[in-house]
Amino acid sequence: MSASPSLHSLSVIVATLRAAGCVFAEDEAQLLVSTARTPADLTAMVDRRVAGLPLEHVLGWADFCGLRIAVDPGVFVPRPRTEFLIGQAAALARPGAVVVDLCCGSGAVGAALAAAEDRVELHAVDIDPVAVRCARRNLAAVGGHVYEGDLYAPLSAALRGRVDVLVASAPYVPTDAIGLLPPEARIHEPRVALDGGADGLDIVRRVIAEAPLWLAPEGHLLVETSERQAAQTVEAVARAGLIPRVAGSDELDATAVIGTWSAPAANAPDTRRPSAR
Structure with missing residues (x-):
């Protein structure tokens, strides 16, 4: 009441x-x-x-x-701009798709994708145990599997080469810009969910570098970034062997870089290898 x-x-x-x-x-x-x-x-x-x-x-x-x-105290608050990322991912998913959400925080991205597309097989990962507990609550109703660990590390090897949609709202704020964030974010949200290193792309690059190992043929990686960082993100996506494109929304001040894994020809060796950490 x-x-x-x-x-x-x-x-x-x-x-x-x-x-x-x-x-x-x-x-x-x-x-x-x-x-x-x-x-x-x-x-x-x-x-x-x-x-x-x-x-x-x-x-x-x-x-x-x-x-x-x-959203529990101390957990990253999902941003309205990330709804644009959801729209892009939902357009690429299909019923029964295998979806992986890295840096999942509260599990908002996975929950929204599960609501937008029927019968997805959902896996979500975060390094923060507080966020993991929160995500498990949010994703229990849709049968999501939530793991605690560093990016791909806790995922089962059985998922390699099977992921249709790999989405990451990873931290992308440059370290020197953390102090410019509103107090609500810099004081009450975990730094690990905000700090992306010197240029903001340390975690994003790691996500991109290992993505080909996990993506299914014609699978898609979607990474949230800023308009200013888009060109560098596109370079990293192309360097990993994915076909990149950029999507954006002026209304939501949102930018996403999308990479598609084009599988090797049937008689060609699959050169995907785990990247060094």
């Missing part, structure tokens, strides 16, 4: 949130009111939001692709 404060109380909540710097104070106030179970719960939630916790951590969930995704 949600709390139902008077209009005056709601206006006080809006004013309190606005004074704390919440740009969308009215919308946030409505979400807090509808989510709180009791007036005391509502007061505590407003206090946590005013203290700077991300709204999604206060609510315990994020709205992503029309789904309510559980």
Whole structure:
């Protein structure tokens, strides 16, 4: 049962949130009111939001692709721009596709793809145990398998050469730019989910380099990146032997680099090898 404060109380909540710097104070106030179970719960939630916790951590969930995704404290909050990546991946998936979501965080990407396409075989990986626990909750209903570990390391060797859609919303913020992020991100989200190294592409390059080993013939790798980093990402995709293309959305300020694995001819040796870590 949600709390139902008077209009005056709601206006006080809006004013309190606005004074704390919440740009969308009215919308946030409505979400807090509808989510709180009791007036005391509502007061505590407003206090946590005013203290700077991300709204999604206060609510315990994020709205992503029309789904309510559980987001525990300390877990990366799925971004609206990543919905563009979902649209691109869903267009390439087919019923029964084998889907791997690397750097899965809360499992939002896998959950959205499972909702968009029937009967996918879903595997998700994250290095953060807190994120893994959260992802398991979000993906249990769709039969997703969630593993804790470094990128491909915890995946079964049986998946090699079988993955139809490999999607990665890996960290791509340059280390020196972490301090420029909003406090909600740099203070309350794990650095491992944000920091992509000197140019932001350290993890992305590792994802790309090993992708051919795992992709099925005509399988697709989709990597979220920034418009500024797209050219370097395309180079890495081409260097790995995939056929690259770039897709973007001005509306969502989103960029994705997509690489397609063209299988070797039947009589040609398969030269795919695991990359050195």
